[in-house]
Amino acid sequence: MKNILEIHGVNAGYGSTNVLHNLTIDVAEGQVTALLGANGAGKTTTLRMISGMIERTGDVRLAGESIAALSTEAIVRKGVAHVPDGRGTFKRQTVEENLRLGAITRRPSADVRQDQEMVFDYFPILKARRMQQAGLLSGGEQQMLAVGRALMLRPKLLLLDEPSFGLAPLIVQEIFEIFRRLNREQGTSMLLVEQNAEIALNFANYAYVIETGRVVLGGTATDIKKDDQVARAYLGY
Numbered sequence: 001m002k003n004i005l006e007i008h009g010v011n012a013g014y015g016s017t018n019v020l021h022n023l024t025i026d027v028a029e030g031q032v033t034a035l036l037g038a039n040g041a042g043k044t045t046t047l048r049m050i051s052g053m054i055e056r057t058g059d060v061r062l063a064g065e066s067i068a069a070l071s072t073e074a075i076v077r078k079g080v081a082h083v084p085d086g087r088g089t090f091k092r093q094t095v096e097e098n099l100r101l102g103a104i105t106r107r108p109s110a111d112v113r114q115d116q117e118m119v120f121d122y123f124p125i126l127k128a129r130r131m132q133q134a135g136l137l138s139g140g141e142q143q144m145l146a147v148g149r150a151l152m153l154r155p156k157l158l159l160l161d162e163p164s165f166g167l168a169p170l171i172v173q174e175i176f177e178i179f180r181r182l183n184r185e186q187g188t189s190m191l192l193v194e195q196n197a198e199i200a201l202n203f204a205n206y207a208y209v210i211e212t213g214r215v216v217l218g219g220t221a222t223d224i225k226k227d228d229q230v231a232r233a234y235l236g237y
């Protein structure tokens with residue numbers, strides 16, 4: 001199977017503090033890979049590192065091409081869309097304006113309207129709320145908007161940072177159903193960071209567990225679910 005993303009021997013952190021140690025992770029094309037780990041394990045830092053937001057050494061390849069030395073903007077242009085924790089929508093802008101801003105790195109074209117319709121097809125509630133300020137949306141709707149905005153980039157790879165955070169279980173279920181459909185219909189590869197291991201393992205094809213910035217376990221989601229250590233540490237068994 002081809003990998004859309006290959007991270008090999010990466011060290012990265014903040015200033016003089018190294019957080020990721022010799023990190024090696026693959027994301028298979030068209031699949032969902034989950035990154036699990038406790039608070040502070042380095043999951044968010046891994047996504048920031050991929051997006052070029054922090055200094056890193058080592059090899060990061062997108063569809064075989066090195067992106068390790070590229071700026072965040074260049075990495076976005078290559079097709080990596082990052083949905084950060086906290087969602088990061090523009091609160092004073094309307095839903096529609098937020099979606100248009102998502103397409104900003106692309107040349108203007110009729111496709112943008114078509115893509116907006118595609119986003120509305122996945123998230124009908126955003127269509128109903130298209131003229132509303134993003135800051136007035138519910139938490140679940142803001143998460144949908146953040147994902148919708150990322151989709152406007154027509155990403156090859158979607159980086160999802162804790163999409164379930166702070167949302168009611170039913171809303172989380174609804175959002176993951178949409179992710180499943182997106183993955184199936186658009187073939188979008190996803191790297192998903194989740195505290196909620198159960199949700200993540202039910203959705204992902206493959207998973208890694210990281211502890212203090214190191215990969216301690218990697219395997220198919222089915223195998224990881226069966227791992228006693230994971231079950232005790234993250235699934236509450």
Ligand code: ATP
Pocket residue numbers: 014017019037038039040041042043044045046195
């Ligand atoms: P959480 O679920 O709590 O966000 P995480 O696995 O995503 O956990 P990170 O946010 O990647 O963890 O944090 C990893 C380590 O990096 C922690 O020790 C954290 O204190 C440190 N860290 C995170 N952000 C910064 C920052 N901006 N400056 C300095 N250190 C940071």
